[in-house]
Amino acid sequence: MMNFRSKVVRLLACLAVLVCPVAVARAIGDDARRYDDWCWLCTHNAMSVEKEGWKLANQSEPVRQQLDDGVRALMLDLWLQDGKVVVRHGSGVGRMLGEKPVAHVLDPVAAFLKDEPDAVVTLIFECYVPSRDVVTAIRDAGLEPYCVALEENGQWPTLGAMRKSGKRLVVMSDRVDPDPELPAWLMKVWDHAWETDWQASSVDALRTRMPRRGDQENELFILNHFVTTVLGASKAAAKRANDAVFVRQRAAAAWQSFGQRPNFLVVDFYDAGDPGRAVAAINRAKDAQQFAAAALDGAGEDRQTKDGN
Known part of the structure; x- marks a missing residue:
């Protein structure tokens, strides 16, 4: 029989799921699970924010709000402009769409990790700058004390170990220069992850996306789940794509199909639809068969909720 404390913890976990299903990892007892056995809600072009004046934006809310709302992984594009690292999406045309100093997105991450001692966050860089500049940016933001490197046996640590050590930030980049002086926490993303194609032009096209970059033997599976039209990201398409039933x-x-739990669900306009509910369901499932069955049952439950029955 559960003691009183266990009952309270379970009740709080249930209430938290109703409020923000992604942000309750610690409450539901995930400490024993490894980083690569968990799914994280990830924002595509997290820096490209509508409220901050970006044109053809991919997200509605700034980085800190994304994290407060349960996002736990950020995809960011790094470029050099006048000798300084900036975030923007693309080269020449990208400057016209929007541009911010890299500190504009890294400082909120540092503040969030300080405010939320149980949170585990991942940064995935599309990088067009030297790796030493990335390291400097991380250090200038005060993030290095949070950065985690792989264990000596090559395995990812458990979430509990990351929290206990305070090393709760994973930093991966598609460019890591061959420099022996680089810290071990700056990891090449395609040494550890693989992804599905990112060029879906419609919601229906998401169903047929095939593997793109990275070796499928890698331990982390990036499920790209966003639509890119000729005009860029579409909030209307994101609302359909992010529907909890469709995502599940x-x-x-x-x-x-791939025999691997998705580790990153990458979305545009994370606040359209309810992708966080789907991420929570992925994390509850023990295996693909159980999740597939739950996805069908969940679809019925979600429809009943929407219909008010």
């Missing part, structure tokens, strides 16, 4: 069905198909 697509994630179930991917998990069964």
Whole structure:
């Protein structure tokens, strides 16, 4: 029989799921699970924010709000402009769409990690700058004390170990220069991850996305789940794509097809639809078969909720 404390913890976890299903990892007892056995809600072009004046934006809310709302992984594009590292999406045309100093997105991450001692966050850089400049930017933001490197045996640590050590920030980049003086926490993303194609032009096209970059033997599975039209990201398409039922069905198909739990669900306009509910369901499932069955049951439950029955 559960003691009183256990009952309280379970009740709080249930209430938290209703409020923000992604942000309750510690409450539901995930400490024993490894980093690579967990799914994280990830924002595509996290720096490209509508409220901050970016044109053809990919997200509605700034980085700190994304994190407060349960996002736990950020995809960011790094460029050099006048000798300084900036975030923007693309080269020449990208400057016209929006540009910010890198500190504009890294400082909120540092503040969030300080405010939320149980949070585990991942940064995934599309990088067009020297690796030493990336390291400097991380250090200037005060993030290096949080950065984690792989264990000596090559395995990812458990979430509990990351929290206990305070090393709760994973930093990966598609460019890591061959420099022996670089810290071990700056990891090449394609040494550890693989992804599905990112060029879906419609919601229906998401169902047929195939592997793109990275070796499928790698331990982290990036499920790109966003639509890019000729005009860029579409909030209307994101609302359809991010519907909890659709996400769960697509994630179930991917998990069964590729034999690997999605580790990053990458979305545009994370606040359109309810992708966090799907991420929570992925994390509750023990295996692909259980998740596929739950996805079908969940679809019915979600429809009943929407219909008010």
